[in-house]
Amino acid sequence: MARRRQPRRIARPTRRARRAPPxxxxxxxxxxxxxxxxxxxxxxxxxxxxxxxxxxxxxxSPIIVKQPYHIDYVHSFGQDSPFFAGLANRRLLGTRCxxxxxxxATPRLSCMVCGSETDWVDLPKTGRVHTxxxxxFGSEEFLPECPFSLILVEFEGADTLFLARLVGAQPKEIRxxxxxxxxxxxxxxxxxxxxxFVPRRP
Amino acid sequence: MxxxxxxxxxxVAGGVSKFAKARPDRTFQPIVKEAFDEALQDLGLEFxxxxxxxxxxxxxxxxxxxxxxxxxxTMVQDYLGLCPKPSHxxxxxxATGGLGFQEGWKSVASGLMDVCLVFGWxxxxxxxxxxxxxxxxxxxxxxxxxxxGGFYSxxxxxxxxxxxxxxxxxxxxxxxxSVKNHTNALHNPYAQKRLKLSVxxxxxxPMVAYPLTRLDICVMSxxxxxxxxxxxxxxxxxxxxxxxxxxxxxxxxVGRGTDAMRMADRPHGEVILLPHEKPSDYKGxxxxxxxxxxxxxxxxxxxxxxxxxxxxxxxxxxxELHDAYTxxxxxxxxDMGLCRYGExxxxxASGKAxxxxxxxxxxxxxxxxxxxxxxxxxxxxxxxVGATGLMQAVFALWQLxxxxxxxxGDAALQVKDARRGAxxxxxxxxxxVTVSILERQD
Numbered sequence: 289m290a291r292r293r294q295p296r297r298i299a300r301p302t303r304r305a306r307r308a309p310p311x312x313x314x315x316x317x318x319x320x321x322x323x324x325x326x327x328x329x330x331x332x333x334x335x336x337x338x339x340x341x342x343x344x345x346x347x348x349s350p351i352i353v354k355q356p357y358h359i360d361y362v363h364s365f366g367q368d369s370p371f372f373a374g375l376a377n378r379r380l381l382g383t384r385c386x387x388x389x390x391x392x393a394t395p396r397l398s399c400m401v402c403g404s405e406t407d408w409v410d411l412p413k414t415g416r417v418h419t420x421x422x423x424x425f426g427s428e429e430f431l432p433e434c435p436f437s438l439i440l441v442e443f444e445g446a447d448t449l450f451l452a453r454l455v456g457a458q459p460k461e462i463r464x465x466x467x468x469x470x471x472x473x474x475x476x477x478x479x480x481x482x483x484x485f486v487p488r489r490p
Numbered sequence: 491m492x493x494x495x496x497x498x499x500x501x502v503a504g505g506v507s508k509f510a511k512a513r514p515d516r517t518f519q520p521i522v523k524e525a526f527d528e529a530l531q532d533l534g535l536e537f538x539x540x541x542x543x544x545x546x547x548x549x550x551x552x553x554x555x556x557x558x559x560x561x562x563x564t565m566v567q568d569y570l571g572l573c574p575k576p577s578h579x580x581x582x583x584x585a586t587g588g589l590g591f592q593e594g595w596k597s598v599a600s601g602l603m604d605v606c607l608v609f610g611w612x613x614x615x616x617x618x619x620x621x622x623x624x625x626x627x628x629x630x631x632x633x634x635x636x637x638x639g640g641f642y643s644x645x646x647x648x649x650x651x652x653x654x655x656x657x658x659x660x661x662x663x664x665x666x667x668s669v670k671n672h673t674n675a676l677h678n679p680y681a682q683k684r685l686k687l688s689v690x691x692x693x694x695x696p697m698v699a700y701p702l703t704r705l706d707i708c709v710m711s712x713x714x715x716x717x718x719x720x721x722x723x724x725x726x727x728x729x730x731x732x733x734x735x736x737x738x739x740x741x742x743x744v745g746r747g748t749d750a751m752r753m754a755d756r757p758h759g760e761v762i763l764l765p766h767e768k769p770s771d772y773k774g775x776x777x778x779x780x781x782x783x784x785x786x787x788x789x790x791x792x793x794x795x796x797x798x799x800x801x802x803x804x805x806x807x808x809x810e811l812h813d814a815y816t817x818x819x820x821x822x823x824x825d826m827g828l829c830r831y832g833e834x835x836x837x838x839a840s841g842k843a844x845x846x847x848x849x850x851x852x853x854x855x856x857x858x859x860x861x862x863x864x865x866x867x868x869x870x871x872x873x874x875v876g877a878t879g880l881m882q883a884v885f886a887l888w889q890l891x892x893x894x895x896x897x898x899g900d901a902a903l904q905v906k907d908a909r910r911g912a913x914x915x916x917x918x919x920x921x922x923v924t925v926s927i928l929e930r931q932d
Binding site: 315350355357363368394397400416420422423424425427428430431433436438439440448449450451452459480 | 618639692701750
């Protein structure tokens with residue numbers, strides 16, 4: 289018969305221990321005394337299987353815990369802010385280089401071609417589908433919106449493209465070259481999705 | 491053409507952990523050590539002696555988000571017993587491993603180190619797949635791209651839809667890549683997905699982002715890989731310690747390129763030409779647009795020039811390239827000059843990129859011209875991001891050593907008389923790309 293092991297250090301806190309006064313000055317009421325097996329979430333772990341022989345520990349199943357990680361990032365649109373102010377005012381803005389005339393359908397303040405500072409310009413409200421896809425899966429944040437269609441829009445007079453959602457078209461109807469027109473959210477959320485596109489109806 | 495003042499760099503040994511969907515049995519450090527131990531075992535070098543010889547390391551992993559552990563490369567460095575030797579971490583999205591390989595090359599070529607260990611890994615199983623997709627999508631502009639529906643499969647889908655529009659590429663041609671890479675992996679015990687598939691199976695799989703199905707897309711992985719790089723002097727000391735001479739495999743070319751983070755910003759201009767191409771090949775083609783990877787072309791051009799590769803399909807014995815998607819393998823054939831721009835689809839279906847002597851269940855006229863991803867690539871091996879580019883280096887080394895039969899326990903994937911191979915590592919929507927050329931010299 290196996291030798292009886294010493295009682296484990298990790299003890300189950302009693303009801304009394306949980307109600308016990310703070311063990312350290314300043315700690316909130318209910319904080320267990322050091323050495324109690326209680327995590328911040330109040331999880332109590334007990335009766336963890338343990339082999340008689342330490343050599344057997346290498347055959348142990350891994351212990352897997354969850355570690356939550358929630359953050360609110362403070363994101364500034366910085367020099368691109370006017371674009372989002374534009375969407376809130378039903379204006380679709382791009383930028384144009386005053387020196388080389390290169391026109392950006394997704395704004396950037398510095399011209400990639402000649403390095404000059406660009407100026408804000410209105411983009412046409414209609415364009416054409418340069419390419420497209422329909423996503424049936426997605427990142428966690430967008431899973432509830434699946435399926436959704438993404439397009440890159442090309443505009444007359446612009447040298448670069450603009451990424452947007454296409455709404456109001458069945459996946460099978462979407463074609464490269466298809467005419468689309470901009471629509472704006474009534475209540476801006478200060479996201480690039482404040483503008484979306486729909487098929488242009490004659 | 492060698493770079494002025496740079497020393498030749500030998501690829502001496504490598505190791506790969508078996509890639510898996512999840513490795514809850516180990517934290518990341520021992521997974522890297524599995525790869526390290528394999529490299530040492532291959533050399534017959536014991537741990538203490540190896541650590542005396544290693545001058546420093548490069549640690550590669552992509553995402554701090556996946557592990558919620560910053561400075562993780564230090565934890566590998568100490569686990570391997572390599573403190574206080576110099577080390578630095580490299581991160582460059584999907585190209586992390588390829589960049590790390592080249593950083594190791596620089597350390598040795600420059601004379602800074604005689605022996606450099608490059609190790610890389612990713613443990614992606616700590617989050618659910620959809621959260622992982624979110625993390626990966628954060629490698630797109632979070633002001634303009636991510637909030638619209640950030641999803642890499644969606645981005646690649648849009649790129650290949652334009653490729654299809656521009657050149658007539660078909661989904662069946664793309665599916666050939668999936669069949670090839672999954673079939674190759676049947677002979678690679680390191681691979682995560684080893685499947686016998688047909689073109690119809692690929693198309694019948696659940697649609698992820700039109701036109702890419704689940705079998706057109708690589709999977710997330712837990713895994714590690716490492717390579718040992720050395721100068722002539724470093725190699726001599728390793729040979730002395732191992733008590734035998736080793737096959738000479740030298741890095742003869744390195745190249746890198748970049749492109750704009752936002753696909754929307756890619757220009758529509760002139761094609762960057764490789765030595766075997768001429769401007770008249772591409773009359774009227776607007777380049778790179780969203781259909782081609784300018785960074786991949788730039789990286790190839792630099793690496794080929796340095797290595798003296800004139801015509802890649804003739805001068806290379808095989809290519810291990812970054813097939814995160816079947817579509818990106820097709821696009822990369824073109825960037826690397828294995829065929830002309832626009833011919834990637836027919837090239838895929840021709841069988842030229844398939845290995846000779848393997849039955850893929852397809853009618854292939856040109857089978858075996860230039861095997862691409864003989865290992866199974868990312869699609870079948872898995873894509874533990876920081877390890878991937880190094881896995882390619884290890885498999886390329888074994889091809890050039892002729893040791894694939896020993897390492898895989900199966901000779902089917904050994905490219906006959908492999909003399910020169912290219913490895914290609916690719917980040918983002920083509921934002922960083924590296925190409926390195928490895929050659930057997932004896």
